[in-house]
Amino acid sequence: MRLQNKVALITGAGDGIGRGIAIRFAAEGAKVGVLDINEKKCHETADLIREKGGQAMPLVVDVCQPDQVQWAVETLVNKFGPINVAVNNAAVMPAGKVHETSLEDFERAVAVNLRGAFLVDREVIPIMLQQRSGSIIHMSSITGILGLPGIAIYSATKGALAALTRAMSTDYAAEGIRVNSVSPGTIDSPMLHNFVAAQRDQERIRRAFDEMHPVGRVGTIDEVANVFVFLASDEASFVTGANYTVDGGLSVKGEQPQD
Template sequence: MKLSDKVSVVTGAGSGIGQAIAVRFAQEGAHVVIADANLEAAEQTYALIKDTSPQSKAYQVDVAQEKQIERLISWTKSQFGRIDILVNNAGIGVAAPVAETTVEDWDRVMAVNARGVFLGCKFVVPIMEEQGKGVIVNIASVAGEVGVYNRAVYCASKGAVIALTKSVAIDYAEKGIRAVAVSPGTVESPWIGKILSNNPDPESARKAMEARQPIGRMGTPEEIANAVCFLASDEASFVTGSNMIVDGGLMAR
């Protein structure tokens, strides 16, 4: 198995892409700390993997809070003795152009999407340095590479994730630490579901989202998890500082 006995932390693992990553990691033999702001959701993910990965744990954390992330990382180290993989997946979004984005929404999205990734990297790197190896996978978005209509702060936050990933990769390559980003296109997820449900014509909105991808459909969380699993594994040992785009051809147009 690709991740046999690897100790991994996955944030935002209570649903969507994060949950799919946790499930895939468990299938590949990893021990997974399922970190999420919603403990009940984290426990539901644990219920999906407990038979294949009984040593996995559910853990409640707000990734925007420095002390909480520091405790998550130190607790994982104390429980398992090491941390092989960190997946910074937790994220939120706001649908608004820049003039209609409130300062409060800007601060909230940047706190989770950018500050949260920064804090995860900040506290896991010393452990990985001590080990002489480790992998950090940051979940970004195609919105960090191109402008997306009505997503001002989300685009800004994901652009920050991509840039930070490259910086971490350069700073710690000699320490045996790899840092990579994954940028999904439009994926079936709770946030997309919320956007569609709030649209006056959900079915037309869904068809428009599907039409943006040349492949003709939205991606699935499992397809993103497949990419993350590869990057986290030793099969990707020569991959660092890059941003893997998994978008059904969206950016090839």
């Protein structure tokens, strides 16, 4: 049990990778606050954890709203005690080049992906400062490092999260709070399924996602959750300011003409 006695808050835990992280954390002994804007899915994740004997509390919130985030943190602390781990995973991904992106989509992406993390961090840091320990993990993406086509605004928010991670790690290292980010490549998740479903030639696009990664396939939710468990645990006690790529080698792949 690598997260025994830890209280963890996970945003966007109603579905996809966030749900996978929440289930893994609970299996490792953490008491988990499941935050999501989708009421049904939020409760589903908490129920799945409880059915397996874990401890979870569903908290239906929009991470963009300061009063809702404040309420969720207070409610979680009252139920399970001081928060040790915060995972900022909730995100939206508007598609399109910059000139095709509406101001509304731009503002929503910045609000959920960046402002949401700021609002959560702002609430949990005073609690972690009191304990002189804590682990904050931002869900970045390989798109925050590489220039992938058609998702510029999403990519910008993910790059910002990696920069926020580096700056925050310096601010809080001496106080015992570690801040790291994780940058997955393409992961077999609802976000990928929705993206592929919106394409004309779905089979070809899905195959291209596999082939894009040097390991020859997209990643699994569990493969991402493994890294979050490590960063949340005391095994990562000397790890702060890092951005872990979990991308099957995509971000270091070079190209060379071959016969």
